[in-house]
Amino acid sequence: xxxxxxxxxxxxxxxxxxxxxxxxxxxxxxxxxxxxxxxxxxxxxxxxxxxxxxxxxxxxxxxxxxxxxxxxxxxxxxxxxxxxxxxxxxxxxxxxxxxxxxxxxxxxxxxxxxxxxxxxxxxxxxxxxxxxxxxxxxxxxxxxxxxxxxxxxxxxxxxxxxxxxxxxxxxxxxxxxxxxxxxxxxxxxxxxxxxxxxxxxxxxxxxxxxxxxxxxxxxxxxxxxxxxxxxxxxxxxxxxxxxxxxxxxxxxxxxxxxxxxxxxxxxxxxxxxxxxxxxxxxxxxxxxxxxxxxxxxxxxxxxxxxxxxxxxxxxxxxxxxxxxxxxxxxxxxxxxxxxxxxxxxxxxxxxxxxxxxxxxxxxxxxxxxxxxxxxxxxxxxxxxxxxxxxxxxxxxxxxxxxxxxxxxxxxxxxxxxxxxxxxxxxxxxxxxxxxxxxxxxxxxxxxxxxxxxxxxxxxxxxxxx
Numbered sequence: 001x002x003x004x005x006x007x008x009x010x011x012x013x014x015x016x017x018x019x020x021x022x023x024x025x026x027x028x029x030x031x032x033x034x035x036x037x038x039x040x041x042x043x044x045x046x047x048x049x050x051x052x053x054x055x056x057x058x059x060x061x062x063x064x065x066x067x068x069x070x071x072x073x074x075x076x077x078x079x080x081x082x083x084x085x086x087x088x089x090x091x092x093x094x095x096x097x098x099x100x101x102x103x104x105x106x107x108x109x110x111x112x113x114x115x116x117x118x119x120x121x122x123x124x125x126x127x128x129x130x131x132x133x134x135x136x137x138x139x140x141x142x143x144x145x146x147x148x149x150x151x152x153x154x155x156x157x158x159x160x161x162x163x164x165x166x167x168x169x170x171x172x173x174x175x176x177x178x179x180x181x182x183x184x185x186x187x188x189x190x191x192x193x194x195x196x197x198x199x200x201x202x203x204x205x206x207x208x209x210x211x212x213x214x215x216x217x218x219x220x221x222x223x224x225x226x227x228x229x230x231x232x233x234x235x236x237x238x239x240x241x242x243x244x245x246x247x248x249x250x251x252x253x254x255x256x257x258x259x260x261x262x263x264x265x266x267x268x269x270x271x272x273x274x275x276x277x278x279x280x281x282x283x284x285x286x287x288x289x290x291x292x293x294x295x296x297x298x299x300x301x302x303x304x305x306x307x308x309x310x311x312x313x314x315x316x317x318x319x320x321x322x323x324x325x326x327x328x329x330x331x332x333x334x335x336x337x338x339x340x341x342x343x344x345x346x347x348x349x350x351x352x353x354x355x356x357x358x359x360x361x362x363x364x365x366x367x368x369x370x371x372x373x374x375x376x377x378x379x380x381x382x383x384x385x386x387x388x389x390x391x392x393x394x395x396x397x398x399x400x401x402x403x404x405x406x407x408x409x410x411x412x413x414x415x416x417x418x419x420x421x422x423x424x425x426x427x428x429x430x431x432x433x434x435x436x437x438x439x440x441x442x443x444x445x446x447x448x449x450x451x452x453x454x455x456x457x458x459x460x461x462x463x464x465x
Contacts (some may be wrong), residue, residue, distance in 0.1 A: 025169035032098035041141035049142025054276035071151035081158035090149040118168035130200035175216035194291025207233035251289035264362040314363035337414025
């Protein structure tokens, strides 16, 4: 009798819990509307929405390879399976053409679509929840005035139970903090603007912050470095591995033009970020740089001294001269076997030459990839190269995927690490090389975007929106 009562009590509690969760998870549909005419939107709002879409990098995730712009279908790999991005053109059947502004704002703020379905956080609404009503209105105006594209939704490929959308209500209860971010009165207007953009629409932490086992950003490790599409997104705090510490000025130039003389060319998933930022107001890019630089903190004196040593190694001895580590006098590195010869044959001609960035190779003493916590990025660069940006002058580097073996690449990287950094050797290099080469078979390869001819003051490159 007692056992029956206990079992009955457990069942009642379980049913009550299930009912409570169902109530928590339920979201009502928002009535569809007729697609607004273009004349319903202010021209200035549409233009501002285009700038905000560039800051949010919307086009990159919502455009599949070979697909129509913003029509979705891009496969996004997660630890739980593959999520396909949605069609955010104003097509009334397969896109957001029948979404009201209220439905759009709810998706941004709470991660729920017009039909009431919970959205997967591959769509970073944990950041977009901080976007203001005015900016959401401008984004809505921009998207609703794009050409509609009929592109049916591609089904996600998620294992049970991650394919059950109602469970996302529990994820949100644990990790989603809705609402705007308050300004810090102790900081400048530029800093607060940068914080609003970086923590909101630009969603910098989505890549540059590590995630827990449930795929949420670790709040106690903000900007401590993360992963994005098989690339390591470097720490944007005091742990930044850049040999020369970033400043607000150098970040501004890098974000605006896609390269910096002391930090190299943006590549991988960062390349389209800087391409997009080249089209937005200068003040917004400057604000982002000020905020991120402040989060990195003031470098310690020892780090600045090391940076000066690095700069002296990378600095040509006279105008037009090769650096101290040119191809005729390769840096010594003991115990590296054939890696030194591979570097001399394949790399030194550009990386130890006198041609400046963005068309010459970065002196590798300055390379964050060579000095980074793992070799993933430098492996990717060697295998993929730096593909040119279509239709414009750009940096370019050949990819060696088809001509270098795993063993040769491991030897080359071991030499580079020993010759151009003061960091310990990377462990298990052959394993890392094999893993990254395998990943590359299904990974997007981004064109480089550092296309300008090194202007003293960076100027925007045209991007069609």
